[in-house]
Amino acid sequence: MTVVLATVCEDGVVMGSDSQITDKGRGMTYPAQKLHPLGSDAAWGGSGARSVLTDVQRSFNENSAAILEAPDIGRAMQNQVLPILRHHYETFIPDVPGEEGSGTPSAYVMAAGWRDGEPWIIEITPSGMIGHYADIGFHAIGSGAAMAQQAGSLLSHFRIGKRSVDVGCAAVLRVLKSLDLTSASVGKPFSLCRITKDGAHHLTDEEIDKVGEVVARWEKAEQAAIAKIFD
Structure with a gap:
């Protein structure tokens, strides 16, 4: 199972993802990076066929400036992703003996950033x-x-x-932790990226651990508040 999510904050956007890939055809899961830089001012993530997303990553790396500087970022992303999807649809062999239900060449792509004082979250x-x-x-x-x-x-x-990206990082991590508890195929390590007018910053493992400590204090404070309300 895959999850890539984005939330808008007062001063930016926060993206997050898990790292578990499910290969139905082989009946296995394995970790992989799902959250990637889009230039220095945005980030993107994908869900679906890894072959498609690998090509998307290469295309986005080569054309990030053109995408982010385009008048319409969505159209610019679409122009990069569509030829890749068409290629994989045209070359896909659906009926492979012994590989029934092994997947499709479809993929979702989502990117987010902050431009001209406004957030953007776009999906293809x-x-x-x-x-x-x-x-x-x-x-x-x-x-x-x-x-x-x-x-x-x-x-x-x-x-x-209405809150800062610091709060957004904690909220996104809470969502990812909740999914980790409820689904065996969503799991660590988690990835977080905070995007503001100063650019995109992909958090290190140590920084994510610190956000986790904030989440723990947040949850503890909620428990204390509930206890006082219903005491």
Whole structure:
């Protein structure tokens, strides 16, 4: 199971992902990096066929400046992703003996950033459609997306969109930790990226551990508050 998610904050955007890849055809899971830089000012993640996402990563690395400087970032992303999808659809062999149900060449791609004082979250679907989600404030892709949306909704009363990216990092990590508890195929290590007007910063393992300590204090404070309310 895969989950890549993004949330809008007052001063930026936070993206996060798990690292577990499920290979249905071989009946196995393994760790892989799902959150990647898009130039120095944005980040992207993907869900689906690894062959497609590998090509997308190469294309985004080579064309990040053109994408981020384009008047319409969604169209610029679409122009890079569509030829890759078409190529894999055209060369895919669906009926391989002994490999029934091994997967498809479809993939979702989501990127996020901050430009001209505004956030953006854009998704390219397997059919090539462009989705914009900055106005909604939260989006997720992957087989764990539905659960991530539910977890995000349970945190909506904290009004993450009105708080800093520091709070956003903690909220995203809480969602990922919740999915880790409820799904065996979502797991560590987690990746986090905070994006502000100063650019994108991919958190190190040590920085993520520190965010985890903040999450622990947050959860402890909630427990104390509940105890006082119902005492």
